[in-house]
Amino acid sequence: QVQLVESGGGLVQPGGSLRLSCAASGAILSFNVMGWYRQVPGKQRELVATTTSRGSTNYADSVKGRFTISRENAKNTVSLQMNSLKPEDTAVYYCKLELRFSTYWGQGTQVTVSS
Secondary structure (H helix, E strand, O other), X not given: OOEEEEEOOEEEOXXXXXXXXXXXXXXXXXXXXXXXXXXXXXXXOEEEEEEEOOOOEEEXXXXXXOEEEEEEHHHOEEEEEEOOOOHHHOEEEEEEEEOOOOEEEOOOEEEXXXX
């Protein structure tokens, strides 16, 4: 059973920082893609950042320069360092694991950026 557990969400003021973490467990292939997506009510889930087990990264234009994704392959963990947060970053953030034939999602963690 593959499980993804996120942590680190919360309430932060504009300009602040948060660090999200996701730990994956179960039967996971050595080569995979992990990433972060976010979603607000009534809107589609959107890409935030992804990283492969080889180290390649991809970011949404809206977060480039502010967010940094990283992973620790041996532990199947992925983190998202979020700096200079804006109110528009408010969303539920989901960890995603992509294997060759399947996709897994975490339960989501709320990030609220508000003064």
